[in-house]
Amino acid sequence: MLDVVCFLEQQLIYERIGRFPGPQWPHKRDAYALYVVERLGDQSLDAAGRLWEVVRGAQQSRNAPCPCGCGLKYKKCHLTLATELARVAARYELGGFDYEGLRRYAGVAA
Numbered sequence: 001m002l003d004v005v006c007f008l009e010q011q012l013i014y015e016r017i018g019r020f021p022g023p024q025w026p027h028k029r030d031a032y033a034l035y036v037v038e039r040l041g042d043q044s045l046d047a048a049g050r051l052w053e054v055v056r057g058a059q060q061s062r063n064a065p066c067p068c069g070c071g072l073k074y075k076k077c078h079l080t081l082a083t084e085l086a087r088v089a090a091r092y093e094l095g096g097f098d099y100e101g102l103r104r105y106a107g108v109a110a
Contacts, residue, residue: 032092033106036085040099043068049099051078055085056095 013035036055040048050067054060060067066077089095094102103109 029092029094030105030107032088033094033097033102034108036088036094037103037106037108039081039085045099051082052099052102054078054082055089057086 016035016039036052040051043051047068050069054067060074060082062073062075062079064074066072066074068078070077094105097105100109
């Protein structure tokens with residue numbers, strides 16, 4: 001049963017990031033930090049940093065402009081992503097990092 005649970009978790013990661021988390025994917029806290037950084041990777045560093053602050057718990061009204069800066073309402077832009085990443089951040093205690101610190105922890109920033 002444990003093998004099935006591990007496979008399903010890897011399959012969910014594959015569906016999100018487009019590659020299978022094989023042996024090179026360490027299932028530790030830093031791997032989930034990398035997952036968060038990759039999910040925010042299509043944004044500029046400034047926009048990703050603002051979204052990360054919302055994920056960490058900064059108050060954001062659903063009807064306010066999205067923190068990414070696109071001009072859409074938050075609920076129509078990144079609310080779903082922020083909610084998903086907030087769950088990951090809470091589960092793996094990533095909320096203590098600012099965005100640059102998260103990127104360094106994930107091994108992405110120099």
